[in-house]
Amino acid sequence: MQDYSIAVVGGDGIGPEVVAEGLKVLEAATSASGAKFSTTDYDLGARRWHATGETLPDSVLEELRGHDAILLGAIGDPSVPSGVLERGVLLPIRFALDHFVNLRPAKLFPGVASPLDVARVAPDGIDFVVVREGTEGPYVGNGGSLRTGTPNEIATEVSVNTRFGVERVVRDAFARAQARPRQHLTLVHKHNVLTHAGHLWRRTVEEVAAEFPEVETAYQHVDAATIFMATDPGRFDVIVTDNLFGDIITDIAAAIAGGIGLAASGNINPARTTPSMFEPVHGSAPDIAGQGKADPTAAVLSVAMLLSHLGLVDAAGRVEAAVAADLAERGDAVRSTAQVGDAIAARL
Amino acid sequence: MQDYSIAVVGGDGIGPEVVAEGLKVLEAATSASGAKFSTTDYDLGARRWHATGETLPDSVLEELRGHDAILLGAIGDPSVPSGVLERGVLLPIRFALDHFVNLRPAKLFPGVASPLDVARVAPDGIDFVVVREGTEGPYVGNGGSLRTGTPNEIATEVSVNTRFGVERVVRDAFARAQARPRQHLTLVHKHNVLTHAGHLWRRTVEEVAAEFPEVETAYQHVDAATIFMATDPGRFDVIVTDNLFGDIITDIAAAIAGGIGLAASGNINPARTTPSMFEPVHGSAPDIAGQGKADPTAAVLSVAMLLSHLGLVDAAGRVEAAVAADLAERGDAVRSTAQVGDAIAARL
Ligand SMILES: CC(C)[C@H](C(=O)O)[C@@H](O)C(=O)O
Numbered sequence: 089m090q091d092y093s094i095a096v097v098g099g100d101g102i103g104p105e106v107v108a109e110g111l112k113v114l115e116a117a118t119s120a121s122g123a124k125f126s127t128t129d130y131d132l133g134a135r136r137w138h139a140t141g142e143t144l145p146d147s148v149l150e151e152l153r154g155h156d157a158i159l160l161g162a163i164g165d166p167s168v169p170s171g172v173l174e175r176g177v178l179l180p181i182r183f184a185l186d187h188f189v190n191l192r193p194a195k196l197f198p199g200v201a202s203p204l205d206v207a208r209v210a211p212d213g214i215d216f217v218v219v220r221e222g223t224e225g226p227y228v229g230n231g232g233s234l235r236t237g238t239p240n241e242i243a244t245e246v247s248v249n250t251r252f253g254v255e256r257v258v259r260d261a262f263a264r265a266q267a268r269p270r271q272h273l274t275l276v277h278k279h280n281v282l283t284h285a286g287h288l289w290r291r292t293v294e295e296v297a298a299e300f301p302e303v304e305t306a307y308q309h310v311d312a313a314t315i316f317m318a319t320d321p322g323r324f325d326v327i328v329t330d331n332l333f334g335d336i337i338t339d340i341a342a343a344i345a346g347g348i349g350l351a352a353s354g355n356i357n358p359a360r361t362t363p364s365m366f367e368p369v370h371g372s373a374p375d376i377a378g379q380g381k382a383d384p385t386a387a388v389l390s391v392a393m394l395l396s397h398l399g400l401v402d403a404a405g406r407v408e409a410a411v412a413a414d415l416a417e418r419g420d421a422v423r424s425t426a427q428v429g430d431a432i433a434a435r436l
Numbered sequence: 437m438q439d440y441s442i443a444v445v446g447g448d449g450i451g452p453e454v455v456a457e458g459l460k461v462l463e464a465a466t467s468a469s470g471a472k473f474s475t476t477d478y479d480l481g482a483r484r485w486h487a488t489g490e491t492l493p494d495s496v497l498e499e500l501r502g503h504d505a506i507l508l509g510a511i512g513d514p515s516v517p518s519g520v521l522e523r524g525v526l527l528p529i530r531f532a533l534d535h536f537v538n539l540r541p542a543k544l545f546p547g548v549a550s551p552l553d554v555a556r557v558a559p560d561g562i563d564f565v566v567v568r569e570g571t572e573g574p575y576v577g578n579g580g581s582l583r584t585g586t587p588n589e590i591a592t593e594v595s596v597n598t599r600f601g602v603e604r605v606v607r608d609a610f611a612r613a614q615a616r617p618r619q620h621l622t623l624v625h626k627h628n629v630l631t632h633a634g635h636l637w638r639r640t641v642e643e644v645a646a647e648f649p650e651v652e653t654a655y656q657h658v659d660a661a662t663i664f665m666a667t668d669p670g671r672f673d674v675i676v677t678d679n680l681f682g683d684i685i686t687d688i689a690a691a692i693a694g695g696i697g698l699a700a701s702g703n704i705n706p707a708r709t710t711p712s713m714f715e716p717v718h719g720s721a722p723d724i725a726g727q728g729k730a731d732p733t734a735a736v737l738s739v740a741m742l743l744s745h746l747g748l749v750d751a752a753g754r755v756e757a758a759v760a761a762d763l764a765e766r767g768d769a770v771r772s773t774a775q776v777g778d779a780i781a782a783r784l
């Protein structure tokens with residue numbers, strides 16, 4: 089029996105709505121087990137920025153560090169200039185808490201419609217996981233512009249990749265591949281053009297592979313990888329890739345695996361020196377915010393990842409099974425955000 | 437009646453095979469018109485590199501400049517270290533000849549199978565064109581590594597974007613959108629993370645839009661754009677994007693529009709101060725090279741783009757119609773590279 093403290097960042101748009109359902113399911117999945125969860129809400133996102141001009145105050149970041157895990161809804165709103173919240177709230181949490189493993193499973197659950205002609209292109213189903221690097225690459229904010237707004241403007245963005253940063257995420261991906269039945273790892277990059285970063289990634293995969301002799305490795309350029317997402321997703325088991333390529337391919341992965349409404353993710357610090365953060369892959373969807381229309385399934389599956397990260401593997405499995413059962417019977421029924429949460433919670 | 441001189445770079449793998457069929461169709465499409473084509477072969481790619489260590493000698497580049505257009509097969513071979521040929525042959529041609537418009541249509545022809553469940557996700561078909569910037573972005577080769585091969589290695593890649601470079605490609609994309617029935621242009625970028633480059637692109641689109649009041653504009657983050665490629669490709673008409681995002685989304689676009697075996701492209705200098713270059717989007721496919729298995733359709737459609745660029749719009753239209761007719765009747769028949777070329781040529 090243990091007590092866990094969870095930091096909850098509902099954030100913007102549909103974020104608070106879907107997180108509420110996630111917490112409902114968390115409660116239902118763990119109440120009988122004796123594990124106790126206390127939650128603390130943090131007000132981050134557009135509202136705070138408009139009211140105070142603050143994005144992520146140091147004091148809040150310090151408080152976040154004190155929790156066992158973070159559950160996040162979504163960050164981003166059209167009323168705030170592009171990048172302010174993303175680079176002011178979401179990315180600073182990922183970077184400051186050293187979430188170098190951004191884990192994004194793509195699994196087509198039975199009963200879920202894929203935009204693909206699945207019978208033809210994925211007869212054995214879709215079940216892979218992307219290990220996206222979370223603290224380097226083009227996301228470091230190392231760029232600038234000169235003569236901004238003039239005909240002579242030049243704007244740069246620098247992708248920074250270190251052996252330290254690449255090696256630790258590659259090793260994590262190998263360990264995950266080793267633990268899965270197929271034991272297959274694909275590196276996705278673009279080393280024929282981005283030769284410096286690409287060769288660092290490639291060399292690192294080759295070297296770490298020696299520690300995992302059971303794991304078979306493959307390589308795909310990012311452009312080719314997106315083709316295979318559409319034409320042969322069954323070939324993937326574990327993918328490891330950089331921050332930007334991971335951003336792109338996990339959205340297409342979510343699309344083919346039934347939609348962004350189902351895609352969960354974990355921003356994980358495997359060293360566990362800081363709390364990891366779990367969030368749906370989808371954004372804040374301001375167009376449907378406050379209408380009870382958002383599908384909370386991705387948030388619920390993110391809760392399952394959170395439980396699993398905390399070692400509550402049983403509860404995590406039960407949440408996933410409840411989601412699978414709900415999806416199998418979902419059909420075309422139109423249900424509100426809360427109805428979906430209730431239905432999943434009722435199965436627990 | 438005019439004479440045209442075409443530089444032919446068959447290149448590596450299946451490149452020479454598919455280019456041969458492209459030239460066969462070029463001949464069939466133009467022989468009756470009185471237009472005369474003379475071709476000059478250039479030996480570039482893996483063979484030359486192995487034999488001489490050369491990639492693209494200055495003298496060859498100078499000769500290429502003397503032609504009216506270039507037809508390229510594919511560059512890249514596993515026997516050559518990754519990046520050597522791509523950054524030694526293909527990209528230097530694009531950059532030196534100022535091919536700032538990399539034009540990549542995505543059109544699902546009748547009779548062609550898409551991996552998508554088209555009836556559900558694209559009931560009105562797929563017909564859009566990507567205007568990919570070709571001379572800037574992360575492709576400039578501005579990167580490096582320090583302490584290479586040690587635990588302290590750091591590798592960078594710099595994306596360089598100028599107002600000059602962005603504005604000219606954006607204006608070209610607007611002009612193309614204006615000339616199409618739907619008059620719609622989508623900017624694809626990631627300006628919430630790559631704020632400096634992203635804001636340059638966004639501001640430029642907003643400003644150039646004033647010159648094209650009929651054209652409606654939209655914006656999608658690159659990750660979201662890949663989702664829509666799978667779930668709602670019909671929303672796209674003209675897309676304008678940077679070099680790397682364009683590389684990625686045109687491969688997924690090719691996949692959903694029937695496969696990389698059908699995707700044509702033009703590397704265009706709209707100022708016409710240098711020859712433009714036409715090439716299939718696919719690579720050299722070394723695994724099937726020399727076996728007569730490659731589909732030459734993308735090369736043939738690239739010839740149609742070449743003809744259109746040279747002003748031979750009639751001939752271009754007839755090639756496209758011949759391809760469409762062939763595709764409509766193609767079914768699952770297994771034909772050799774030459775048989776496909778013959779069949780298309782026979783319709784002209
Ligand atoms: C909101 C944005 C900064 C974020 C990212 O690019 O990482 C999102 O797209 C994601 O994938 O979590």
Ligand SMILES: CC(C)[C@H](C(=O)O)[C@@H](O)C(=O)O
Nearest residue numbers: 280281311512522526683717
């Ligand atoms: C071969 C490679 C350098 C090239 C690119 O990245 O531009 C190719 O993928 C393409 O799309 O033409």
